[in-house]
Amino acid sequence: MGDVVGLRVRKKLRTRRALIETALRLFEEKGYEETTVAEITAAVDVSTRTFFSYFTSKEDVVFFDGEARVEAALKVIADRRPAETLVDLLLRMVRHSLDAVTDADLTVELTPARRHLIMTVPALRARGLDLLFEAEQRLADALHQAYADEIGPVEAAAAIGSLMGAAHLATTVGMERGETPEQVWATGRRAMEIAIRGLGSIGHPSA
Amino acid sequence: MGDVVGLRVRKKLRTRRALIETALRLFEEKGYEETTVAEITAAVDVSTRTFFSYFTSKEDVVFFDGEARVEAALKVIADRRPAETLVDLLLRMVRHSLDAVTDADLTVELTPARRHLIMTVPALRARGLDLLFEAEQRLADALHQAYADEIGPVEAAAAIGSLMGAAHLATTVGMERGETPEQVWATGRRAMEIAIRGLGSIGHPSA
């Protein structure tokens, strides 16, 4: 396929990447609020104005790979396997979207520090939740499409909301309680299991 | 009880109320982004600086009753009835926190327009989601406390996250599909039911 990327495109990608890496590095080093867009662009040697032609806001640079992740998850749902159960499909989707993805290159494996930033800085947390919410809406719609006759729009939304809501809140609580990454993983699985079996199953051993 | 509110306090409450009502009115009339804090304060006849001694940000004025709502919900959980089921308690909590509450007076029954603003304006949506998320964390903690020996922190978070996540996403989808308020209500109930019975119950009639 004609992947003949001209100098123009290559340069753009390079600049974009430099902005992302520099921004994330500075955010970690001196904090999000303490870092100005001017400082980021100065380090990359482009004008401040240019930053905003790559990202719509200072927050957005932190979520540079958000869209890719969502698309990966959507693809899993769209390519649903024939006899696959709703639950199996959703679990597979979660696993995939967590496998990083990151466009291909971008060595930005700052997943740990990044997560911390997003959970800590109010502006980033809010933006992240908004992106997550929007993603959930798209996932619910895709789910409805995938099981067209069997699952209505509302059921699909309830399913996605329940699963993601449980996993997200539980893992957050887990992290705040100082769990190790492994424990957080277990917590997430446990939360999804609860969402799958239903709240009614909590008080009672089985239900 | 000594409810002897001096002039000072009365005046503060009056100003606060005026700011809220004026802000919401202007937001509806000309849009959130199009309304400046300066315009709000000019209409109330106080200085711009004063606005920020009442609210930490322009967004916050829209969520003036958020804390009261959350506290009402927390109270329901704290006052859990002895033999009450987890599910019953949660459903009761949701009903209560939706019954408005609004401090007592504040005739600001703009619930409809307000909801629209919050769902439409990106900044407000993000802030709202952040507040909701924080509220969920507190609710989960309260739930854990209420059922100390029976429900762990993680289970509590999974329960709250699942229920709220399902209800929130489903009702949002419902609204976007143009459902009437009554239908949205039904949608919310249906979503909670799914969360309660578990995702596993979706494909199959019973499970």
Added chain:
DNA sequence: TGTAAATTTGCAATGCGTGCAAATATGATT
């Protein structure tokens, strides 16, 4: 080489949010 199209840049503005110290208003005391 020259020209059209894409990008970057500089600049001026707007508006949110904050620190600080001066000005006001309120409540309590004598």
Added chain:
DNA sequence: AATCATATTTGCACGCATTGCAAATTTACA
């Protein structure tokens, strides 16, 4: 009523994100 301590409001100066616009620069291509 005069006065002092305390709570609020206000004005002002900044810092910073974000945007519109037009000029300058760069890349692609004939």
